[in-house]
Amino acid sequence: xxxxxxxxxxxxxxxxxxxxxxxxxxxxxxxxxxxxxxxPRLTMYQLSIVNAxxxxxxxxxxxxxxxxxxxxxxxxxxxxxxxxxxxxxxDLSWMILLLYVGLLVGSFLFMSSVRRGPNVxxxxxx
Numbered sequence: 077x078x079x080x081x082x083x084x085x086x087x088x089x090x091x092x093x094x095x096x097x098x099x100x101x102x103x104x105x106x107x108x109x110x111x112x113x114x115x116p117r118l119t120m121y122q123l124s125i126v127n128a129x130x131x132x133x134x135x136x137x138x139x140x141x142x143x144x145x146x147x148x149x150x151x152x153x154x155x156x157x158x159x160x161x162x163x164x165x166x167d168l169s170w171m172i173l174l175l176y177v178g179l180l181v182g183s184f185l186f187m188s189s190v191r192r193g194p195n196v197x198x199x200x201x202x
Contacts, residue, residue: 079158086151093148096141103134104179108186115190123191130183138176142169 077085107130118126145168152165 079155082151082158083155086148086155089144089148089151093141093144096137096144100134100137100141100176100179103130103137104183107134107183111183111187111190115187116193118191123187127184127187131180134176134180138173138180142172142176145169145172 107126110126115123149165149167149169156162156164
């Protein structure tokens with residue numbers, strides 16, 4: 077493949093990464109809105125179903141997103157090896173993973189604080 081073809085493929089794969097990143101943010105946002113609106117009224121059974129669905133879907137999309145990003149970075153590196161006209165691409169996979177983990181943990185902490193009630197969230201219930 078020529079450098080142009082590899083570069084075009086990398087751009088297409090990066091567009092797929094951005095789409096999966098958007099899906100991940102949509103899943104997290106849906107969970108946070110669910111926590112805010114219905115969190116205090118959920119039974120433990122309903123809460124476990126919501127948490128399981130959220131965790132499963134976000135992990136699948138998160139790992140898929142990181143894999144797609146790594147593939148795009150790999151292709152960008154191949155293009156750079158052929159042309160060496162710009163700065164080499166930087167692999168930010170670990171930063172993206174930390175962002176995803178932070179969003180997941182933050183979402184679970186938000187659900188937990190909403191279920192405890194406003195007094196405990198402010199420290200008055202301790």
